[in-house]
Amino acid sequence: xxxxxxxxxxxxxxxxxxxxxxxxxxxxxxxxxxxxxxxxxxxxxxxxxxxxxxxxxxxxxxxxxxxxxxxxxxxxxxxxxxxxxxxxxxxxxxxxxxxxxxxxxxxxxxxxxxxxxxxxxxxxxxxxxxxxxxxxxxxxxxxxxxxxxxxxxxxxxxxxxxxxxxxxxxxxxxxxxxxxxxxxxxxxxxxxxxxxxxxxxxxxxxxxxxxxxxxxxxxxxxxxxxxxxxxxxxxxxxxxxxxxxxxxxxxxxxxxxxxxxxxxxxxxxxxxxxxxxxxxxxxxxxxxxxxxxxxxxxxxxxxxxxxxxxxxxxxxxxxxxxxxxxxxxxxxxxxxxxxxxxxxxxxxxxxxxxxxxxxxxxxxxxxx
Amino acid sequence: xxxxxxxxxxxxxxxxxxxxxxxxxxxxxxxxxxxxxxxxxxxxxxxxxxxxxxxxxxxxxxxxxxxxxxxxxxxxxxxxxxxxxxxxxxxxxxxxxxxxxxxxxxxxxxxxxxxxxxxxxxxxxxxxxxxxxxxxxxxxxxxxxxxxxxxxxxxxxxxxxxxxxxxxxxxxxxxxxxxxxxxxxxxxxxxxxxxxxxxxxxxxxxxxxxxxxxxxxxxxxxxxxxxxxxxxxxxxxxxxxxxxxxxxxxxxxxxxxxxxxxxxxxxxxxxxxxxxxxxxxxxxxxxxxxxxxxxxxxxxxxxxxxxxxxxxxxxxxxxxxxxxxxxxxxxxxxxxxxxxxxxxxxxxxxxxxxxxxxxxxxxxxxxx
Numbered sequence: 190x191x192x193x194x195x196x197x198x199x200x201x202x203x204x205x206x207x208x209x210x211x212x213x214x215x216x217x218x219x220x221x222x223x224x225x226x227x228x229x230x231x232x233x234x235x236x237x238x239x240x241x242x243x244x245x246x247x248x249x250x251x252x253x254x255x256x257x258x259x260x261x262x263x264x265x266x267x268x269x270x271x272x273x274x275x276x277x278x279x280x281x282x283x284x285x286x287x288x289x290x291x292x293x294x295x296x297x298x299x300x301x302x303x304x305x306x307x308x309x310x311x312x313x314x315x316x317x318x319x320x321x322x323x324x325x326x327x328x329x330x331x332x333x334x335x336x337x338x339x340x341x342x343x344x345x346x347x348x349x350x351x352x353x354x355x356x357x358x359x360x361x362x363x364x365x366x367x368x369x370x371x372x373x374x375x376x377x378x379x380x381x382x383x384x385x386x387x388x389x390x391x392x393x394x395x396x397x398x399x400x401x402x403x404x405x406x407x408x409x410x411x412x413x414x415x416x417x418x419x420x421x422x423x424x425x426x427x428x429x430x431x432x433x434x435x436x437x438x439x440x441x442x443x444x445x446x447x448x449x450x451x452x453x454x455x456x457x458x459x460x461x462x463x464x465x466x467x468x469x470x471x472x473x474x475x476x477x478x479x480x481x482x483x484x485x486x487x488x489x490x491x492x493x494x495x496x497x498x499x500x501x502x503x504x505x506x507x508x509x510x511x512x513x514x515x516x517x518x519x520x521x522x523x524x525x526x527x528x529x530x531x532x533x534x535x536x537x538x539x540x541x542x543x544x545x546x547x548x549x550x551x552x553x554x555x556x557x
Numbered sequence: 558x559x560x561x562x563x564x565x566x567x568x569x570x571x572x573x574x575x576x577x578x579x580x581x582x583x584x585x586x587x588x589x590x591x592x593x594x595x596x597x598x599x600x601x602x603x604x605x606x607x608x609x610x611x612x613x614x615x616x617x618x619x620x621x622x623x624x625x626x627x628x629x630x631x632x633x634x635x636x637x638x639x640x641x642x643x644x645x646x647x648x649x650x651x652x653x654x655x656x657x658x659x660x661x662x663x664x665x666x667x668x669x670x671x672x673x674x675x676x677x678x679x680x681x682x683x684x685x686x687x688x689x690x691x692x693x694x695x696x697x698x699x700x701x702x703x704x705x706x707x708x709x710x711x712x713x714x715x716x717x718x719x720x721x722x723x724x725x726x727x728x729x730x731x732x733x734x735x736x737x738x739x740x741x742x743x744x745x746x747x748x749x750x751x752x753x754x755x756x757x758x759x760x761x762x763x764x765x766x767x768x769x770x771x772x773x774x775x776x777x778x779x780x781x782x783x784x785x786x787x788x789x790x791x792x793x794x795x796x797x798x799x800x801x802x803x804x805x806x807x808x809x810x811x812x813x814x815x816x817x818x819x820x821x822x823x824x825x826x827x828x829x830x831x832x833x834x835x836x837x838x839x840x841x842x843x844x845x846x847x848x849x850x851x852x853x854x855x856x857x858x859x860x861x862x863x864x865x866x867x868x869x870x871x872x873x874x875x876x877x878x879x880x881x882x883x884x885x886x887x888x889x890x891x892x893x894x895x896x897x898x899x900x901x902x903x904x905x906x907x908x909x910x911x912x913x914x915x916x917x918x919x920x921x922x923x924x925x
Binding site for chain 2: 227228257
């Protein structure tokens with residue numbers, strides 16, 4: 190059994206308070222998952238992530254495949270052990286990075302040939318290979334190999350891209366079912382890896398619907414909505430999520446990939462999205478953008494040079510309890526790496542705090 | 558009263574186990590002081606430094622004067638408050654960085670004119686100005702403004718340099734005595750800042766002796782030996798320390814600046830040096846050099862690619878308890894900033910661990 194998903198309460202608006210039981214961790218949902226690209230949530234030590242209450246983090250298959258290599262990670266007992274993260278993990282399929290980072294891509298029905306952004310070496314990814322790599326990494330949740338349809342895409346392009354993604358989804362699932370027992374922690378930890386399918390279809394409601402229905406027929410452990418937050422206006426993102434959510438089975442987790450801003454993750458969670466991930470809080474932090482209850486702060490601005498208030502007066506994270514805006518500004522001005530660490534800790538605390546409050550508000554009203 | 562220095566036990570070899578009471582912290586000596594150049598021990602959060610047992614850290618006057626500026630720090634209540642470090646601090650005089658980092662230096666008896674390495678702006682430092690800046694920063698211990706004699710220096714050059722340093726020491730002390738009550742925490746925290754004089758004299762025993770005797774006449778709160786570890790062979794360093802230590806008053810702390818390797822700090826502590834600082838453990842960490850009970854590790858080496866042992870099997874620091882050599886190598890290979898953080902934490906734990914063991918060995922034998 191890969192996962193069990195236990196809804197505790199569902200609101201009229203569709204928002205679900207649930208528990209997602211994964212082999213390495215029971216995750217309280219809705220959940221925001223910090224992105225740990227190359228086996229590290231950039232600039233933050235693992236014990237700090239634990240203190241922040243992160244129950245599941247992402248790893249990027251593309252990055253880890255290139256460096257240090259999935260075979261090396263398999264030999265070392267899988268990604269959890271390699272990076273010393275005992276809680277839950279999810280790996281993406283590598284598809285998104287192949288299409289956004291690599292050079293000289295050549296896509297066929299069979300798969301995609303690309304050159305590494307690191308050293309120009311040539312690689313060929315198929316759905317089967319992506320699954321093999323993800324089994325070697327051994328995250329609790331793996332993702333089907335898909336093509337993230339670009340925005341804008343005309344209907345013919347969206348249809349063709351969807352055709353590819355659906356064919357790849359079936360191949361991913363078949364290969365996964367045959368090989369999932371090969372995960373390095375098989376027999377050591379109860380349970381097995383899960384595989385999620387990814388709904389694509391560009392910005393076409395009927396294609397999105399068709400995509401969801403076909404994936405459900407195949408029977409994945411959970412369902413993701415991909416290809417959003419790729420440049421489209423917010424109301425289109427919302428429209429696509431609204432179209433797909435009611436179709437997805439109530440007893441499986443629903444994951445919207447790559448979102449979003451603080452108000453977005455709250456909005457989607459209240460609509461019934463159970464899982465989200467985004468580089469925004471971590472990447473923005475490294476550029477000095479802090480999310481706070483008073484809005485966004487560009488901490489490098491001169492106005493903060495002698496501001497002795499905490500980054501966010503309403504936040505009780507370890508950064509806001511100890512440091513001032515003036516100090517964070519100084520660290521950034523001076524190019525000190527502690528800047529990325531402290532900014533990231535705060536932004537993650539802010540995002541995880543939002544989800545904590547959303548979860549509380551989705552609980553059933555207490556009986557009197 | 559700036560400081561009190563209470564020797565608990567002195568060995569036949571001259572090693573002293575003592576307590577150094579400073580306004581912000583009682584420091585167990587001999588002590589190694591991590592260097593926090595620009596208001597941060599690079600890559601390490603303050604709570605981690607506390608967990609490591611660091612009781613006193615350094616700040617660099619030159620760096621903080623240039624950015625964010627000593628007046629801004631004074632307005633914010635001093636360096637302790639600005640960087641949120643409640644324990645003891647020491648600031649250097651800025652002299653060493655003026656001579657090693659800045660451009661277009663012009664030294665006269667009055668002081669030194671230099672250009673900032675950051676923006677080329679022109680600045681003039683005198684002993685009085687260095688003391689003013691250090692009072693604004695408000696560390697527990699300030700240092701007299703000196704000229705660090707380069708190595709090699711012929712006798713005439715060493716004599717001339719010493720003449721300047723002695724004149725500047727007197728001016729530093731006079732100015733400090735007149736203005737030390739201006740420290741921002743005056744009246745809030747019991748005690749006052751202390752000022753240490755710095756013994757120079759190049760590699761000439763008689764100049765070193767003369768330097769120490771003249772500083773003692775002036776009457777500082779503690780005495781440092783500067784101008785060592787500037788390229789000379791180790792036996793010369795040792796010879797200069799051996800010459801000076803017996804002259805220095807037993808009731809005042811003795812500080813050797815800018816040393817050293819793990820075996821050096823242990824050796825000097827056993828000879829009677831109470832305080833040392835060095836960028837070595839922190840700077841080497843950022844370059845992937847780890848100090849361990851098994852010797853030095855260049856963590857980036859291929860041999861560690863799948864080494865699942867801890868960085869140092871004999872170390873129980875938070876890094877060695879959680880992470881493998883393979884993971885630290887990966888972080889460095891991938892250019893991840895967590896690499897600097899984890900490497901630095903281990904190296905500091907290693908240095909502070911050495912001093913902890915040396916302190917224990919300098920205690921009086923337990924009565925049976």
